[in-house]
Amino acid sequence: MLHLLESRIVAAVSQHVLIRYGLSIPITLEQPRQASFGEFALPTAFQLARDLKKAPRAIAQELVDELPEIPGIRSLTVAGNGYINLRLDRAAFAAAVALPPAPPPPGGRVLVEHTSINPNKAAHIGHLRNSILGDTFVRMLRAGGWQVNVQNYIDNTGVQVADVVVGFHFLEGRSLADLRTLVETPRFDYLCWDLYAKVSQTYATDEALKARRAETLHAIEAGHGELAEMGALVADKIVGYHLDTMLRLGIVYDALPRESEILHLHFWAAAFELLKERKAIYLETEGKNRGCWVMPGSAFSEHREDEDSKVIVRSNGIVTYVGKDIAYQMWKFGLLGRDFYYRHLRTYPDGHPLYVTASTPEGATPGISFSGNERVYNVIDSRQSYLQDVVQAGLRALGHPREAANSVHFSYEMVALTPRTCGELGIELSDEDRARPYVEVSGRKGLGVKADDLIDKLIAAAQREVDSRNASEPAEVRRQVAETIAIGALRYFMLKFTRPTVIAFDFQEALSFTGETGPYIQYAAVRAGKILAKATSTPALPADLAPLLEDEELWQSLLAAFRTDSALALAINASEPAHMARYAFQLAQAFSNFYQKFPVLTETNPTKRDFLLWLTAAYRAELERTLRLLGIAVPAFM
Numbered sequence: 001m002l003h004l005l006e007s008r009i010v011a012a013v014s015q016h017v018l019i020r021y022g023l024s025i026p027i028t029l030e031q032p033r034q035a036s037f038g039e040f041a042l043p044t045a046f047q048l049a050r051d052l053k054k055a056p057r058a059i060a061q062e063l064v065d066e067l068p069e070i071p072g073i074r075s076l077t078v079a080g081n082g083y084i085n086l087r088l089d090r091a092a093f094a095a096a097v098a099l100p101p102a103p104p105p106p107g108g109r110v111l112v113e114h115t116s117i118n119p120n121k122a123a124h125i126g127h128l129r130n131s132i133l134g135d136t137f138v139r140m141l142r143a144g145g146w147q148v149n150v151q152n153y154i155d156n157t158g159v160q161v162a163d164v165v166v167g168f169h170f171l172e173g174r175s176l177a178d179l180r181t182l183v184e185t186p187r188f189d190y191l192c193w194d195l196y197a198k199v200s201q202t203y204a205t206d207e208a209l210k211a212r213r214a215e216t217l218h219a220i221e222a223g224h225g226e227l228a229e230m231g232a233l234v235a236d237k238i239v240g241y242h243l244d245t246m247l248r249l250g251i252v253y254d255a256l257p258r259e260s261e262i263l264h265l266h267f268w269a270a271a272f273e274l275l276k277e278r279k280a281i282y283l284e285t286e287g288k289n290r291g292c293w294v295m296p297g298s299a300f301s302e303h304r305e306d307e308d309s310k311v312i313v314r315s316n317g318i319v320t321y322v323g324k325d326i327a328y329q330m331w332k333f334g335l336l337g338r339d340f341y342y343r344h345l346r347t348y349p350d351g352h353p354l355y356v357t358a359s360t361p362e363g364a365t366p367g368i369s370f371s372g373n374e375r376v377y378n379v380i381d382s383r384q385s386y387l388q389d390v391v392q393a394g395l396r397a398l399g400h401p402r403e404a405a406n407s408v409h410f411s412y413e414m415v416a417l418t419p420r421t422c423g424e425l426g427i428e429l430s431d432e433d434r435a436r437p438y439v440e441v442s443g444r445k446g447l448g449v450k451a452d453d454l455i456d457k458l459i460a461a462a463q464r465e466v467d468s469r470n471a472s473e474p475a476e477v478r479r480q481v482a483e484t485i486a487i488g489a490l491r492y493f494m495l496k497f498t499r500p501t502v503i504a505f506d507f508q509e510a511l512s513f514t515g516e517t518g519p520y521i522q523y524a525a526v527r528a529g530k531i532l533a534k535a536t537s538t539p540a541l542p543a544d545l546a547p548l549l550e551d552e553e554l555w556q557s558l559l560a561a562f563r564t565d566s567a568l569a570l571a572i573n574a575s576e577p578a579h580m581a582r583y584a585f586q587l588a589q590a591f592s593n594f595y596q597k598f599p600v601l602t603e604t605n606p607t608k609r610d611f612l613l614w615l616t617a618a619y620r621a622e623l624e625r626t627l628r629l630l631g632i633a634v635p636a637f638m
Contacts (some may be wrong), residue, residue, distance in 0.1 A: 001097045003565035005072050006040070009086065012070045013044060013063070020066065023051055035556055038077075038085035045082035056082025072096070090549040090558075097562050097618070098541045104145035109372070111332050112138050112410075114379035115246065115253070116153040118160040119235040121196045122189035123245050123451040125505060126415045126441055132494040132631070133412055134379040135251040136577040139629050144572050149370045153328070154258045154356075156235035162217040164192050165230045167199040170212045176226045176233075183233055189241040190450065192234065221263060232260075243346070243354075245451050249487055250631045252348050255370045256356040261340050262328060264359040268319050270336055271327035271394075280397030281312050291315030299393040300386075310390050322387045326394035333395075333403045334372030342368045375406040377575070382411040382500070410575060412499040416440050417449065418506040425449055425457065425507070438504035458486035461511055470637055481635040485519055486511070488632040492518030495581040495630055516585045518632055524588035525627065525634040528620035531600055532613065539613040548611055553597055560590035561618050564626055577630075584626045591619040 010027045018024055025048065030041045045060035052059060060082040067076065074089040114134020117127050134150075141148050155161075168174045172195075174182065185191060203210040219227035239256070246252075262268065272293075275281045281293045293313035300310070312323040330336040340357035341364035347353055358364050378388065388409035395404035416438035422429050427449075433439050441448035463482035470478060493510040497503050513519045532539065542548070549555045567583035600616055603609040624634055 001093060001101075001562050001565070002039075002559070003569055005088065005093075006566060008070055008072065009040065009042075012068060013042065016063070016067050017044065017048070020062075021048065021052060023048065032079075032083075032085055035552065037079060038075075038087040039559065040086040041079070042084040042086065043082075045084065049082070060084050090555055091545040094541065094545050094549065094558060097558075098614075101565075104143070107141070107144060107146035108374040109147045109149070110141060110375040110377065111149045111151060111370070111373040112141070112377045112379065113151045113153055113332075114138075114410075115242070115251070116155070116380070117242050118158060119154055119156055119238040119242065120160040120164045121193040121238065122187075123242050124441060124448040125417070125451060125454055126448070128249070128451050128454075128490070129412060129415045129494045129503065130379055130381070131246055131251050132249065132491050133410070133499065133577055134377075135249070135631055136491075136495055136580070136629065137377065137379070137410065137575070139631060140568060140572055140577065140580060143568060143629055149373060150252070150254045151370065152253045152256050154235065154239055154256050156232070156239075157217075157221045157223075157259045157263060159213065159217055160196070161231050161235050162213055162220055163199050164196055164234050165216050165220070165227055166209065166212045167195040168234075169216075169227065169230060170209060171195075171199060171202065176229055179230050179233055183237045189238050192238060193450065223260060223264060245455075247348070248452075248455055249491065250633075252350075252352055253354055255342065256345065256354070257328070257340060257370075258357050259324065261357040261359045262324055265338065265340065267327040267331060267336060267338065268324055270338060271330055272313070272319070272323070274330075274398055275312070275326070275394065278398050280394060284309070289315075295390060295393060295397070299397055300389045322390045325387065325391050329376065329391050329395060329403075329407060330398070330400075331371055332373055332376045333400070333406075335395075335398070335400060335403065336371075339369055339371055342370075375408065377408045377410045379410040379412070382413055385409060385411055408575065410499075413502045414440065415494075415503045415505055418504045421505060421507045425453075438502070455486065455490065457507070458490055458511065459483050461507070462486040462489070465511075465513075466638075473637070477636060481637060484633045484635040485522060485638070488518035488522050488627070488635075490518075491631050492521070492581060492584075495577050496585070498576060498578045513638070516582075518630075519638070521584050521588040521623065521627060522632065522634055523638045524591045525620060525623040526636075526638045527595070528591060528616050528623065529634075531595065531616050532620065534601055535613050537610065537613065539617040540610050541614050542607045542610050544607075545611070548608060554611075557590065557594040557598070558615060560587070560594075561615060561622055563587075564622050567626075568629065580626070580629055584623075584630060587619075587623060587626055591623065594619065 006029055009029060013027045014024070027044060030043060032038050032041045045056040045063065048059050049056045057078060060078045064076045064078055064084060072089055072092055073086050075087045077085050079085045112134055115127065115131045117123050138148050138150050168179055182188065216227050219225050220231035222228065280299070281295050284290055284292050284294050289309060289311055292311045292315050294309035294311050296309050310322065311320055313319050327336065331339070341359065341361050342355040343358040343364050345354045345356040355365065355368060380388065392404045392407050395407060417427070418438055419429060419434045419436065422439055429439065459482050462485040463479065466478050466482045466485065489510045493505065494503065496516060510517065511519065513523060549558070563583070567580060571577060571579035594615070598612050600609070600612040603612055627634060
């Protein structure tokens with residue numbers, strides 16, 4: 001409701017300023033320095049002062065005198081040197097928030113690509129930040145009315161898969177038949193984790209083995225022969241593990257586009273011809289890039305005019321990752337003139353179907369397409385910003401500036417571990433590493449925490465806490481509660497930091513029941529539920545609210561419960577899930593302050609008790625709603 005009022009105020013002031021002064025300016029709302037000044041403050045007079053050559057206070061007085069009535073606003077007053085303070089009609093606000101919320105206006109069709117783990121080994125803790133950020137942003141966009149396609153790009157023909165095949169076939173001497181048996185081994189993804197690290201280390205001393213990488217990669221990209229079949233076996237099996245791991249966190253997808261289909265359906269070939277036709281790339285005839293098709297460095301951005309040209313196709317004819325990414329980005333916007341076939345892969349527990357791309361129509365589901373989006377968010381870590389710039393440059397060079405502008409690199413920084421957490425997880429550290437604020441992980445070096453191991457350890461720790469507090473509850477229920485708390489702790493820890501922040505994951509901090517943590521917010525929702533369960537009457541809004549809402553603390557408690565829509569709009573506009581996480585914590589704090597100030601169950605005034613119960617139910621509903629946006633469930637008890 002507050003967000004609706006904000007929109008009304010902005011629209012009314014914008015229109016009045018345009019008609020009265022002939023000016024179109026951005027209208028902003030601020031929070032007054034003190035709650036007693038009102039609910040909103042308008043600095044518009046200061047924005048107009050230069051153009052109108054008048055004192056801000058005089059302009060503010062004109063606005064207050066002449067602005068048309070705004071529904072829901074009780075009064076406007078001039079304050080200080082030109083601010084306008086706005087006060088809400090308190091009873092009307094309370095009555096309005098009691099009504100079922102109106103659905104958000106429908107937004108456009110957007111695509112969010114996240115996770116995109118190389119299918120060569122188990123997922124690790126660093127992958128979880130990508131997936132949790134992407135999934136939460138998807139939830140936020142959908143709550144804001146957007147139609148969202150969720151994609152998880154599978155690089156099933158890349159060098160990482162080739163390295164694992166090199167390990168199985170050339171290092172360990174396994175055949176395709178051997179591998180068909182081996183992939184059924186429990187935790188095959190863990191086996192590949194160790195093998196990948198072993199192969200990477202062996203390359204350093206065994207040039208003959210390293211030479212097998214190119215041979216294997218060529219075979220996998222071509223899609224023919226025993227090495228290619230081994231690569232497909234590895235990738236498909238590992239993808240299944242990744243999907244299962246992410247489902248533990250409530251993360252699902254609509255489609256899995258695979259690089260093999262991008263190759264076999266000749267997406268790149270189509271993009272290549274378009275790039276040459278538009279002269280977006282050229283064939284280098286001299287220097288280190290002789291024989292390569294390159295994009296000039298000046299095309300990437302205005303800040304990179306002196307940047308070396310970027311190789312799009314190597315001299316041996318092999319297209320680089322960024323070349324394939326340009327073709328893929330064109331497909332996302334429906335600019336390529338071709339599409340994948342889609343085969344049903346699995347159905348999630350809630351009935352949601354998941355599709356994987358296919359290169360032929362056999363077995364494909366007709367009438368499905370995930371192309372043709374208005375905006376694309378690529379959730380990729382900040383180290384890939386340069387390549388994302390090149391992709392955008394490719395779209396601009398092809399004559400698609402709107403699509404280039406709507407190609408959003410949803411970047412984030414890495415996840416490391418605190419030394420304390422390394423010790424708790426059994427990772428041996430040197431004295432030097434123990435003195436560091438955080439320790440970086442590396443899958444290539446085998447240093448890291450597998451995602452499933454981390455989740456299991458979090459659940460085990462939460463289980464001990466739940467068992468100690470609720471020993472009389474059934475074991476299965478306690479297990480479910482422990483899982484809910486652990487997943488909430490993990491997701492919230494990954495979300496509470498802004499995207500440009502390096503995270504040092506700390507096991508104990510994430511699971512704490514106090515402070516800015518997932519369990520703290522879950523506890524607030526559980527506490528609200530317990531109060532409502534003990535009530536002897538059904539929460540209902542009293543008919544005469546005006547006298548109650550003259551109590552400033554009670555009014556502020558009511559306002560604090562209904563800022564979710566404003567917080568959501570801010571988080572979406574900033575593309576920053578951390579804003580939503582921070583709001584969830586503030587909402588939990590507001591509820592904690594509310595029930596400490598107002599003894600809901602022992603209130604003797606029946607009218608006030610009814611209102612306090614209604615407000616408790618409202619807090620509970622808003623806490624649940626906000627946690628759902630973060631992908632966090634509310635446990636049955638804490």
